Amino acid sequence: xxxxxxxxxxxxxxxxxxxxxxxxxxxxxxxxxxxxxxxxxxxxxxxxxxxxxxxxxxxxxxxxxxxxxxxxxxxxxxxxxxxxxxxxxxxxxxxxxxxxxxxxxxxxxxxxxxxxxxxxxxxxxxxxxxxxxxxxxxxxxxxxxxxxxxxxxxxxxxxxxxxxxxxxx
Numbered sequence: 001x002x003x004x005x006x007x008x009x010x011x012x013x014x015x016x017x018x019x020x021x022x023x024x025x026x027x028x029x030x031x032x033x034x035x036x037x038x039x040x041x042x043x044x045x046x047x048x049x050x051x052x053x054x055x056x057x058x059x060x061x062x063x064x065x066x067x068x069x070x071x072x073x074x075x076x077x078x079x080x081x082x083x084x085x086x087x088x089x090x091x092x093x094x095x096x097x098x099x100x101x102x103x104x105x106x107x108x109x110x111x112x113x114x115x116x117x118x119x120x121x122x123x124x125x126x127x128x129x130x131x132x133x134x135x136x137x138x139x140x141x142x143x144x145x146x147x148x149x150x151x152x153x154x155x156x157x158x159x160x161x162x163x164x165x166x167x168x169x
Contacts, residue, residue, distance in 0.1 A: 140165055 134146040143155035145165065154164045 134148050136144050137147045138145040140155050145153055145155050147153055154162045157163045
């Protein structure tokens, strides 16, 4: 009798343990399924957002392209108008410019010595001329004449230094 009781008790205990395992397994599988569903939902949402942002970007680029095309056509129309007016003016002033060009060529011809002196201007003199903040008031010996804040007149020599001009000249 003892043996029968022991066998029955072991059976009850073993069945009880098996039943608990199946419940925990069911709970675990439910949790896994929920997690998989949420992952799938998150992926779908991400795909939808990505496609919507891509569509928005495409729309914006299309708008920008159309605006660029419109501005380009407007600019081309303006250029054509300017060319037409410029050609009309150019034809009327063509004779005048040839005569002016001949006069300028006659004035531009310099002696070899003057050309060499002009070529001797150094980078320092050119840089100094650019940094001068005074007003340009004329020309002296082929150089720009500047007027200082107190009224003194000078030019920048080939060394980049200021050379003042006396009032007598």
